[in-house]
Amino acid sequence: MSENQNFGMDTLAIHGGINHTNFNEHVFPLFQTSTFMFENTEQGARRFAGEETGYIYTRMGNPTVEILEKKLALLEEGAVGRIYPTGMAAISSPLLGFLGAGDHLITESIIYGCTDSLFRKQFERFGIEVSFIDSVDCNQIVDHIKDNTKAVFLETPSNPTMKTCDIKKVCADVKAKNPDIKIVVDNTFATPIYQKPLKMGADIVIHSCTKYINGHGDVVAGAAVFKDKNMADMNHTQLDIGTTVSPFDAWLMIRGVKTLPLRMERHTQNAKKVTEYLKNHEKVDTVAYPGFSGMIAFELKEGVEAGKKLLNSVKMIGLAVSLGNVDSLIQHPASMTHAIIPKEQREKIGITDGLVRLSVGIENVEDIIADLDQALNNS
């Protein structure tokens, strides 16, 4: 099954990557084990020497984790998938695999708060130079390429403003200038259902699987899918730093991702209706929705205090960070997910104090709108 690249996305989400064991079970089992036994010392030595395939130790490979890795590689149309314990580990581990002191990374200013902090506080501490492009037009990235530029990192649609970027054009322009520059795209908001960065010229696609990939709010995890096997083989950081996911979390995600196409369809249907509702509401000032997926950012005319009142008044919608769950969630980026970014910088990139981020779930849309309506009437 894992070899079949021709199935549609709905089928791949369910069957992709699955190789049944000798028990011919219906659902792939959870191998919740830290290590694997050898028949004898010779076999152990052969496995360590790479002369015999087989499992050794879960940090180096686990059957349950591998099923999910194959499934995500099929969904993103890449060569190799890797699963990490968090989305942040899925960003830091692959990038640290090919960036070192003296190298240069280009990214945009509007990215998830902890990704911003990773680049600004950690990468710069390791001597990796980072340029943040303060622009509404990501096509300007190419103008910042230098001799030591090794990677470009994009997040599109971006968290939390929903700004989008033409991945195909950025990849073409960057590769025309230097084909060795690695282009890494965080595809958490769009998912492979709406966007496949590797097909557009990117080298690595990243997910916070905590969000739509798992979809049920019970796992924190991440993934990276590499376009090419050599690039993945050269990237050893997962093994060395030890950013390995728990097999149980991988097992939950294998279950969660089965409904990804169906969930994304409903998230989009609901978010379109909620966007229309918000746009027509007299108290709402701006609404940003990319047209697909379930994420909306909006501002109220009466600003911060009205926004806070709205958040404190929702009943069914959860007041919580995270996103992409079947349940609707609402949060305030300036004081929550993006509080780590200094206020002056936040405002420059459109993360105003009044901005509200809504992750539209797959409940009945009438109930989502009714909850927003009663909360807006209170604000």
Ligand SMILES: Cc1ncc(COP(=O)(O)O)c(C=O)c1O
């Ligand atoms: C776009 C994006 N990328 C990465 C992350 C980090 O993922 P995690 O929280 O799973 O480490 C997040 C978290 O919100 C995110 O929104």
